[in-house]
Amino acid sequence: MSFEVAKKAIDYILDNENDSNFATESVIWDFIGGEPFLEIDLIEQITNYIKSELYRRNHHWFNSYRLNFTTNGINYDNPKVQQYIKDNYTHIGITITIDGTKRKHDLNRVYKNSSRGSYDDVVKNIPLYLSQFPGASTKVTISSEDIPYIKESVLHLFSLGINEVNINCVFEDVWKDGDELLFENQLIELADEIIDNKLYEGNVCSFYNENIGKPLSTTTSDQNWCGAGMMLSIDAQGNFYPCTRFAGYSLRNKKPIIIGNIRDGINNNLLRPFLSLTRSSQSTDECINCDYAYGCAWCQGENYDAADTPTIYQRATAICKMHKARVRANNYYWNKLYRKLELEGAEKPAEKSFDINC
Ligand code: SF4
Helix, strand or coil: CCHHHHHHHHHHHHHCCCCHHHCCCCEEEEECCCCHHHHHHHHHHHHHHHHHHHHHCCCCCCCCEEEEEEECCCCCCCHHHHHHHHHCHHHEEEEECCCCCHHHHHHHCECCCCCCECHHHHHCCHHHHHHHCCCCEEEEEECHHHHHHHHHHHHHHHHHCCCEEEEEECCCCCCCCCHHHHHHHHHHHHHHHHHHCCCCCCCEECCCCCCCCCCCCCCCCCECCCCCCCCCEECCCCEEECCHHHCHHHCCCCCCCCCEECCCEECHHHHHHHHCCECCCCCCHHHHCCCCCCCCCCCHHHHHHHCCCCCCCCCCCCCHHHHHHHHHHHHHHHHHHHHHHHHHCCCCCCCCCCCCCC
């Protein structure tokens, strides 16, 4: 993205502060897609422009904004990146994606034109990262080939001092016969390790959540699972999307869904179908009446990409057997933990609500 494109996007958003699409108390400027810290000079320029414009316009977001980064962590100790963090510390949020053990991480994260994995170059920056952002979490994604490494990876991340591991299965249809049993076994073995070694004290893994795996009730919210349509995404050419998953580079089978651009603004007629999405408007009766439904997630971009027609109103359910396996392991975890705590007369650990994992 050129600075000119970024500037026009920022101007459009700030010029339209009274538009219902931007009528929020606060804003998150999220640098995601590609590796943001490869472009730290540009990001600094963009940030300075945001800050100066918020000040010049006396905008209500002036002290109510965040700068979010999802990074592979390789350039984290770069002096320019470090200076940027220092300059913006009170407004910044950074997630370094480290997937677990070296063999798990290097399975997917290799340098371009090389078979070398990036684990060693990322893990060396974790102590610095945690010293600057104590309590930082990471985000791990599981696909079929990763299943055997789930237990060791979560335990390894805890041992590095990353106490919150957000982890989820990909929504794409990659799952082979038997994957759900391997997955369930990994989660049960991980549960044993966490409970037997009291790792639940101070660590959380998002796979285990007391609230999931129940049927929907009449009081369950019908709202869409994710925020597609409520988080404007802008590509390098200045096109607008309801989420980065609707850009061409994210899609396998369907055309991109562009809802505007930096010159013409948002086309609300193209955005409206996203704002009308609910659970019931895109789920089958099987999903609505499912005994495991609570916490069974979907990705709007994958729904669209996997649908039989170019619709966003058909929920993809490739994750079905994996969710059910997760629920079984989750029940095992909480049963075992409560029995242990009861025997010890101890209190249950504080509950934690997790971000939605896209
Ligand atoms: S995808 Fe499967 S587990 Fe999820 S709600 Fe639908 S039927 Fe239930």
